[in-house]
Amino acid sequence: MLITSYSPKVLGDTLIAITARDEASQRSERQGDIVQIKGKSGQLLGYNFFNASKILSDLGNNDGQVFLSAEQVAALNAAITAAGFTDELELDETPKFVIGVVTEFKAHPDSDHLHVAQVDLGNGLVKQIVCGAPNAALGQHAVAALPGAMMPDGKLIWPGALRGVDSYGMLCSARELGLPNAPQKRGILVLPDSVPAGTPFDFDKAEAFLAANQD
Template identity: 45%
Template sequence: MIVSAVSNDVLMVAIANGSNAEREAERKGKVAQIRNIETGEVYGYNFFDVSAVVDTNNNGTKNLSEAEVSELNKEIEAAGFSPLLEVDDRPKFVVGLVKECEPMEGSDHLKITQTEIDQGEVLQIVCGAPNIEAGQKVVVAKEGAVMPDGLVIWAGRLHKADSHGMICSAKELQLESAPKKRGILVLDEDTQVGEAFQF
């Protein structure tokens, strides 16, 4: 679940990637549902005058508590919409281990990695960084992560290869120590695969 609170007291919750589809919105009271025009798949909700329901002191990305999700689900049910929201408090930025890294056929710079993110869970991630190599510990933005610049990470395809996340550079993470040279952030060997990356 991806949540953003904006200054005009609107909370936007994305539950699926609808960025490349024709969408429609239906509003009932203080809730608008955003869905695919053709298939009806629900991409998310906008909640209006939401400060009465959740804490919106900070604009930008917001992690919802279980109690806040419960209150928002009451609003969804009262409007007659479905599905309801589910709490997702798993970290979206984690330490990963690049187990395999192979050049992508037909590309002069992209590589296909198999990157472990937690207890044997491996994601295929396409990466264009010049310094990516097998054996590195890296920062992985998992599907649903919201980058510091507001970009939402979704699963997708790059040059006909599936990619399920993003291996991040220090610049993309907007770290103060970010070098100007292109390349992913390589972490120390003693970092633990699967642990949350702290900005």
């Protein structure tokens, strides 16, 4: 997994690379402009690259999540090696926002408003997602944010549990996806049935769809 973000207005010329979920106990080591963060077990959690534009001159005006190319990851790994670290970054091009189809929908055993959905994410992958949206229902095609996704507000999505029930990601509302003119109310964004499970979510097309289907 690789999640990268660059927000020069907030953090200056610093690229954040996250490879695993934060741990309560972690340690960091700095060599030059690179800080390596590891968990107590020794698992790599990520790197901070200060003066990042010296390594990646094409970061441009990015502000938020950055989707790196293979060449950019290779450049970061070269800098990591030059700094004396041995844990390299791995390119991750797996879509983190995809269309999911709700194939099973049951009440949560310990909640009066949550539901437990089995969601077809395409390519034979079906995962359980706990959802609290009042409009969620069986058969819907919705946007699933999968582990490794960074939401527009900066929140990272990891596997977890809601009131004791495992949940792999989340089903998203238009507001949570940061779509312009999104309804300011609870409820997942329901897409046409013609969009198959596993289709990478296209934010631009969704914006147009939302504009055309406003009440």
